[in-house]
Amino acid sequence: MSISDRVIAIIAEQAVLEPSDVKPDSTLEDLGIDSLGLVESIFAIEEEFDISIPFNANEPSASDFDISNVAAIIAGIEKLVSEKV
Amino acid sequence: MKRVVITGAGTINSLGHSVPDTLEAMREGRCGISELEFRDVERLAIKIGGQVRGFEAEGRFNRQQMSLYDRFTQFTLTAAKEAIQQSGIEFHGELAARSGVVLGTAGGGVSTWDDNYRSVYEDGKNRVHPFVVPKLMNNAAASHVSMEHNLKGPSFTVSTACASSNHAMALAFQMVRSGAAPAMLTGGSESMLCFGGVKAWEGLRVMSKDACRPFSANRNGMVQGEGAGVFVFEEYEHAKNRGSDILCEVVGFAMSSDAADIVMPSKQGASRAMAGALADARLNASDVGYINAHGTGTAANDKTECAAVADVFGKHADDLMISSTKSMHGHLIGGTGAVELLACIMALRDGIIAPTISYEEPDPECALDVVPNEAREAKIDVALSNAFAFGGLNAVLALKRV
Numbered sequence: 001m002s003i004s005d006r007v008i009a010i011i012a013e014q015a016v017l018e019p020s021d022v023k024p025d026s027t028l029e030d031l032g033i034d035s036l037g038l039v040e041s042i043f044a045i046e047e048e049f050d051i052s053i054p055f056n057a058n059e060p061s062a063s064d065f066d067i068s069n070v071a072a073i074i075a076g077i078e079k080l081v082s083e084k085v
Numbered sequence: 086m087k088r089v090v091i092t093g094a095g096t097i098n099s100l101g102h103s104v105p106d107t108l109e110a111m112r113e114g115r116c117g118i119s120e121l122e123f124r125d126v127e128r129l130a131i132k133i134g135g136q137v138r139g140f141e142a143e144g145r146f147n148r149q150q151m152s153l154y155d156r157f158t159q160f161t162l163t164a165a166k167e168a169i170q171q172s173g174i175e176f177h178g179e180l181a182a183r184s185g186v187v188l189g190t191a192g193g194g195v196s197t198w199d200d201n202y203r204s205v206y207e208d209g210k211n212r213v214h215p216f217v218v219p220k221l222m223n224n225a226a227a228s229h230v231s232m233e234h235n236l237k238g239p240s241f242t243v244s245t246a247c248a249s250s251n252h253a254m255a256l257a258f259q260m261v262r263s264g265a266a267p268a269m270l271t272g273g274s275e276s277m278l279c280f281g282g283v284k285a286w287e288g289l290r291v292m293s294k295d296a297c298r299p300f301s302a303n304r305n306g307m308v309q310g311e312g313a314g315v316f317v318f319e320e321y322e323h324a325k326n327r328g329s330d331i332l333c334e335v336v337g338f339a340m341s342s343d344a345a346d347i348v349m350p351s352k353q354g355a356s357r358a359m360a361g362a363l364a365d366a367r368l369n370a371s372d373v374g375y376i377n378a379h380g381t382g383t384a385a386n387d388k389t390e391c392a393a394v395a396d397v398f399g400k401h402a403d404d405l406m407i408s409s410t411k412s413m414h415g416h417l418i419g420g421t422g423a424v425e426l427l428a429c430i431m432a433l434r435d436g437i438i439a440p441t442i443s444y445e446e447p448d449p450e451c452a453l454d455v456v457p458n459e460a461r462e463a464k465i466d467v468a469l470s471n472a473f474a475f476g477g478l479n480a481v482l483a484l485k486r487v
Contacts, residue, residue, distance in 0.1 A: 043212065043214055
């Protein structure tokens with residue numbers, strides 16, 4: 001599975017949706033994922049890829065990690081995975 | 086001052102997953118203590134406990150709930166649901182706004198601490214699930230009960246080791262009696278039966294390897310249990326106007342502190358708590374027919390408790406019955422007073438006194454009627470429930486037949 005498919009699978013599980021219902025332009029709000037669901041998703045993604053995501057729930061917009069929609073999240077993960085030695 | 090009655094009861098413990106099942110086991114003098122089953126149990130010196138069997142979170146709770154509910158919260162929610170169903174009380178409007186939840190627990194989410202310490206220390210992982218804190222916090226159970234049943238008044242958790250539930254119920258009683266709240270959910274829960282939870286107790290060298298035998302001359306220590314007990318405490322007129330079935334009345338309580346030793350019990354502290362509960366309830370010592378003892382099965386507790394009963398009740402100490410149901414369900418630590426309150430309700434309502442099982446040899450230092458091994462029929466009007474905690478913190482409740 002590609003990074004994109006693996007991230008979508010995690011987000012879909014969190015949202016209790018089929019992966020096909022998770023579109024690149026979906027926002028977390030569209031998918032019904034609240035703040036607790038977001039930190040749970042980030043935890044699951046960190047576990048899946050063995051990476052550390054720079055995300056602080058106090059100031060999501062100030063974090064160096066874009067969560068504005070699914071495509072942005074996937075791009076961020078791909079970058080973190082590529083930087084992993 | 087308002088009168089306070091109990092209109093609902095719920096429990097889960099090693100004797101049963103409901104109040105009827107638990108009371109049946111107490112009537113029959115069944116023992117819920119058996120070989121412990123969990124990871125790494127072979128590394129323990131103490132391998133017995135009153136463990137809840139056949140309780141699966143799957144099917145009861147959804148995935149999101151399971152990620153947030155430690156086992157002590159799962160037990161609490163299960164017991165709270167039974168209590169509210171029996172009571173028939175529905176929390177909305179003004180009643181919801183003023184009613185709350187006061188629960189006792191000594192350890193809170195012990196197995197959540199245990200699992201995650203194992204993960205970061207033993208397995209060397211560097212990251213834990215984001216809900217570890219909201220799952221393990223001592224007030225998690227009280228908070229989830231408030232959310233599940235729409236209780237928006239005063240809610241909090243009391244932690245006084247083995248007296249946690251009695252302190253919690255005493256506070257709930259005070260709130261309803263004073264008029265501060267029309268109804269309160271109260272009781273407590275504990276779930277320490279995991280490797281770290283039992284290992285810590287082992288260290289104190291007060292645990293029995295074979296059985297809990299309160300008041301018996303050959304007693305050799307306490308046995309841990311787990312589970313929850315939750316009750317609906319309700320203002321009498323409110324309960325009567327709803328036409329609810331009243332299980333019994335809570336008539337008094339007292340708390341005292343030994344101010345002496347962090348683990349050794351004190352006769353004076355226990356006496357002051359029992360005498361205080363009688364005074365608060367405006368009862369005479371001779372009114373009491375049954376005492377649900379703290380009765381841990383340790384050398385120190387049982388003789389101290391019996392001496393305190395002799396002091397407070399004088400000659401009447403020989404006429405009343407005193408039993409320790411810990412011999413059956415084990416010591417539920419912060420949840421124990423809540424499960425033991427069920428034995429008081431059974432005594433008052435059904436006229437059946439739960440026995441002290443595993444009783445083998447009389448001890449001259451515990452020369453009271455401890456209802457050995459078999460339940461007994463007796464009509465009584467007033468019961469006391471004792472809890473004397475590590476730290477010397479004591480809480481005694483007085484209950485009356487309605």
